Amino acid sequence: MSVTGHTRSGGRAEPPQGQQKAASIRDVAQAAGVSYQTVSRVINGHPNVREETRRRVQEAITALGFRRNATAFALASGVTRSVTVLTSNTLLYGYAATLQGLEEASRAAGYTLGVRVLTPEDDLDRTIASAADAGGGLVVIGFDRLGAAALERVPAHVPCAAVVEAPPQGQSPGLPAVWADDREAARAATEHLLALGHDTVHYVAIPASTGTPGSVGPRAEGWRQALEAAGVTAPEPSGKGWDSQAGYEAGQKLAQNQNVTAILCGNDDLALGVLRALHHAGRRVPEDVSVIGFDDAPHSAFVTPSLTTVRMDFQGLGRTAFGLLHARLDTEQQAPAPVPAKPALVLRESSGSRET
Amino acid sequence: MSVTGHTRSGGRAEPPQGQQKAASIRDVAQAAGVSYQTVSRVINGHPNVREETRRRVQEAITALGFRRNATAFALASGVTRSVTVLTSNTLLYGYAATLQGLEEASRAAGYTLGVRVLTPEDDLDRTIASAADAGGGLVVIGFDRLGAAALERVPAHVPCAAVVEAPPQGQSPGLPAVWADDREAARAATEHLLALGHDTVHYVAIPASTGTPGSVGPRAEGWRQALEAAGVTAPEPSGKGWDSQAGYEAGQKLAQNQNVTAILCGNDDLALGVLRALHHAGRRVPEDVSVIGFDDAPHSAFVTPSLTTVRMDFQGLGRTAFGLLHARLDTEQQAPAPVPAKPALVLRESSGSRET
């Protein structure tokens, strides 16, 4: 099957003649019989304006449909209420939800929100510079290598906050940043599987955001730490991507190994792929193998078996990141950045006691 | 379980003293021994500049790390290369994918991309006006009531393009817009189910974007048309939301009815909920009931049973919408807006011949 797409251009008549230029502060002043200066006072809510004058100006403003020119305001005042988000992805659940939190907080604060996607092809420094040219601050989503690399290249004079993976233990990033304790969450998820009677837990990793090509992220570290604390040698982690296809491929290999009875995945997409591979291999979940995901994407509760996973407050991370930037951008502003919810293991059908 | 979140502020030392103000066009002029006028010519690539002069200016530019102030440029030239997207949602697959297409196209064209979420609480006119204040154009995602309402309120003088549901047959929207032929796609999906031997097809709807509260969208129309063409009376459509929970609730009712053997859903999230409800009711898919979704979200191929669905080129719609706006904003620009791919039925495991 295939069906036609449509496009339609135009339709709306061009403005009759001479596009009715927008009213300026001077037009308003003339209409109200005051100087444009006074108009500026009124629109900025300055106190020293006679009530009668203020009223006249307000009337002229509504009569002319005046709106202050944002560009001129920015140039004259040096104030730019805007944030631009730098991210390598907008579709994966963790990124999209973080973006949503950023948008929400920026809207609440009266800030404009820009988005620029980072690609391996584009020059990072150029992208950062042009984003910084917008005038406001930057928020970098550093969940992956590209984002983390961008973070390191942001010039010191550019206001910037970041949402990142949990940094290496004992370290902390060189600029305002927020993160969830993925390491601890992964440890808790692994301990849960161990407590269910599984001899070991296998891990299907998301790509790490930092370190050498072979290195693993905080989720993998937490998983490893839990195994080691239990005196279990950690098996080699697998996984080479973010999506379900990558999970499926890793799952195919794990499914061959009858000793595999518990699998932790770096995100829910990977987990779905693993679930699918186990299904194709005829291994039942959770009777034969337990699977736990990460992130709690919206559909994870509705697949069958429903997915045990770690709920992450990405929206909260986004809101907090905006708050950190806001505090730096607007020193008047006192409200501290909100604290995101802690990761929480959500038990559903895909995990259970080891059988046999 | 629950784990600690972290935040870290500061870290980077404040600039030693006096924040090294950014170099201006005049600083460059002085360094190069020319007037700032000539600098303007060089950065704008004007032809009439002596090669030697151009070189000196370029050197000064790199030496001082000069970047043209985007705000001043916009104010002086009247050119604002920016688009802001108005949408009620950023997380649902259709919206997020459309947004991705818009971002991609805007980036390719050197445009800045802003995002503003529409909420029922905020005043639509104010939101539109402040988005328009950004100076560039607007793109409205009109998949739902809120977006469609915003579309109607965009003042005629604001450059705007839209991506919408297929408009009522024979009509077309009053401004540049792009849409996929959802109606025809739904018809084809329904015909497919009928051809599989099902007596009728039930429909779980997404909320309509226009019309009276009870009215249905183009997907529902296509479904109804296919049934009527086959001489089948269309059953009452169900569904009252966009997400899997809404699908689950609709699915619970349909699952009670043993005559229900085929269900078309307004999107994949709904379909997942329906699948879940059928599972809970002990009805097998596709043996007892066939289910078809809409949109082909990334995970739909990996759930079990994998979901038969209609693939939609949301990214293409986004790219096209940007192209329409671009053509209006920049009359120099000749490249026509790209044409999105047609919707296509993707056959997977959740649909099959009627058994009995």
Place this chain on the structure above:
DNA sequence: CTGAAAGCGCTTACAG
């Protein structure tokens, strides 16, 4: 409480 001046950093004609 209100007005006249200078300036934000750039561009667009206009001269030479």
Place this chain on the structure above:
DNA sequence: CTGAAAGCGCTTACAG
């Protein structure tokens, strides 16, 4: 090929 002037629409001191 290059410079001096005026202006984009607003704000920030400075006067009164």
